[in-house]
Amino acid sequence: MYDGPLHDPRFPGLRRRGFLAAAGGAAGLGALALAGCAGPSGDTAGGGGSPRRGGKLRAAFAGGGASESLDPHLAALFADAARAKALFDKLADFGADLSAEPRLAASWEPNAQLDRWTVKLRKASFHNGKPVTARDVLYSYRRIADPHKAFRAKASLEPLDLAASRAPDERTVQFALKRPTAEFPNILAAFGAYIVPDGAQDFDRAPVGSGPFRFVSFTPGRSALFRRNDTYWDGAPHLDQLEFLVVNEESARLNSLLGGQVEYAHELAPTTARAHEGKGQIEIVRLRNSAMQSFAMKTDRAPFDDKRVREAFFLLADRKELVDGALSGAGEIGNDLFGKGYAYYANGLPQREQDLDRARHLLKQAGAEGLRVTLDTSAVAAGFTEAAAIFRDQAAKAGVQVKVAMGSKDSYWQDTLDAGSLCCYRSGAMPIESHFSQRLLSASTTNATQWRHKDFDALYQQAQSTKSPQDRAAVYARMQRRLYAEGGFLVWGFADWILGTARNVRGVAHRAPANTLDWARFDKVWLA
Structure with missing residues (x-):
């Protein structure tokens, strides 16, 4: 992994990893992080020692049943994404602070207007021995952007003008953009933006990628077996084989780990972690700040169209009580902003505390004394129903009556996007x-708070037209101060993501947030 100067000329906008000093750092996705770039500061769990080659690691994930696919552009579930990362590569991926780090890209450089970017590819090969070329890149991106398909990264690629983008030679891609885009590297690192061979369509029988592992076999809803790619551009994996097993129940994943049927178990509960942490039977890894936990207030309708009511709700929340109760203590408090610990996060704003007297005063000013509001929640995500009940009781202390309404797990996200006025919300890791x-x-x-302000839009466009990272950071700070004062997200916490490994597993990172390069990265893991 690249860990060069703060501003390497090959990678405009690249910020040094190591941004996280006191915090770690994923909607619907939480995640794991298995690392290859851990340093001597203790970035990996499971003990140290020199890497040892050989053996098979079996990893248990919840899966998607018989409809599962190895098509990396369809990856949506944890199991999908982990398998895709083993077989394929992206041009870039996100580091620990959610800034883009190069992978198949050797460099990226913009023009003066930031609406044309030139990407140079490193020397890398697909599993069939053919080199990764600019044609493969353009084919992959045009496939993702197909208007008749529903590929995960489509929205992220929207700024690209792929019809006008060109491949002047095998290792150069000239990307045309629809508008200035200073954060262009984030597009290259987008979730699901994997590079596949030109013309590839069939990914389930014998998929060919450029990733650290090669395909052996795949049974949807059951297992996938891969073997080491000895010619991998970033160094051959330590493991001989990697097997993904679908184990949907958390208790079954834990029992498989305890019984020695797997060496890695994804997505364990906080109660499981407390019961087994430090007991010596298995290793527990906590990925800090892996999921933003919040309540989303609709700012375009009563009562939250009054910013005084929104500020009052910020002050109703006892964030520590919410983290302790809804997350069983497996997390840390938030400050009503997304991205704690990520590049550009506004660290300097005062930590908001519960202040019931001030909340009552604001509600009285807004003519909202004795306010009644419905809080939509669901068992769709861990901690949602608990958080709703805790906040209901907190609000009652200031005379606010919160009615908790349970929604369908199957349609909750769509139901709450436009309907209602207050709902439980969470988000996975992504750049600010x-x-x-x-x-x-x-x-x-996906504007869950219905926050729509032309001046805010203009600030975003200003940032995207600003080449200097320092000047861009100043614009982002203005945007965050505005959201802190009157936005619609009451961000009360950041949840840990918890996984377990056998005691002989080494190289598992615990500092990288979910959805980053070191998430689900098995090529640097080994068995002691």
Whole structure:
């Protein structure tokens, strides 16, 4: 992994990893992080020692049944994404602070207007021995952007003008963009933006990628077996084989780990972690700040169209009580902003505390004394129902009556996107810029708080037209101060993501947030 100077000229906008000093750092996705770039500071769990080659690691994930696919552009579940990362590569991926780090890209460079970017590819080969070329890159991106398909990374690639993008030679891609995009590297690192061979369509019988492992076999809903790619550009994996097993129940994953049927168990509960942490039978790894936990207030309708009511709700919350109760203590408190520990996060704002007297005063000013509001929640995500009950009781202390309404697990996210006025919400890791563009602009398609302000949109466009990272950071800070004061996300916490490994597993990172390069990265793991 690249760990060069703060501003390497090959990678404009690249920020040094190591941004996280006191915090770690994923909607619907939480995740694991298995690392290859851990340093001597203790970035990996399971003990140290020199890497040992050989053996098979069996990893248990919850899966998607018979409809599962190895098509990396369809990856949506944890199991899908982990398998895709083993077989394929992206041009870039996210580091621990959610800034883009190079993978298949050797460099990226913009023009003066930031609407044309030139990407140079490193020397890398697919599993069939053919080199990864610019044609493969353009084919992959055009496939993802197909308007007739529903590929995961499609929205992330929207700024690209792929019809006008060109491949002047085998290792150069000239990307045309629809508008200035200073955060262009985030597009290359987008979730699901994997590079596949030109013309590839069939991924379930014998998929060919450029990743650290090669395909052996796949049974949807049951297992996938891969073997080491000895010619991998980033160094051959230590493991001989990697097997993904679908084990849907958390208790079954734990029992498989305890019984020696697997060496890695994804997505364990906080109660499981407390019961087994430090007991010596298995290793527990906590990935800090892996999921933002919040309540989303609709800012375009009563009562939350009054910013005084929104501020009052910020002050109703006892964040520590929410983390302790809803997350069983497996997390840390939030400060009403997304991206704690990520690049560009506004660290300097005061930590908001519960202040019931001030909340009552604001509600009285807004003519909202004795306010009654419905809080939509569901068992769709861990801690949602518990958080709703805790906040209901907290609000009652200031005379606010919160009615908790249980929604369907199957349709909750769609139901709450436009309907209602207050709901439980969570988010996976992504760059702060992506959080702005996907959720907080007037044209954002997943704007759960209905935050739509032309001046805020203009600040985002200003940032995207600003080449200097320092000047861009100043614009992002203005945007975050605005959201802190009057936004619609009451961010009360950041949850740990918990996984377990056998005691002989080494090289598992615990500092990288979910959805980053070191998430689900098995090529640097070994068996002691």
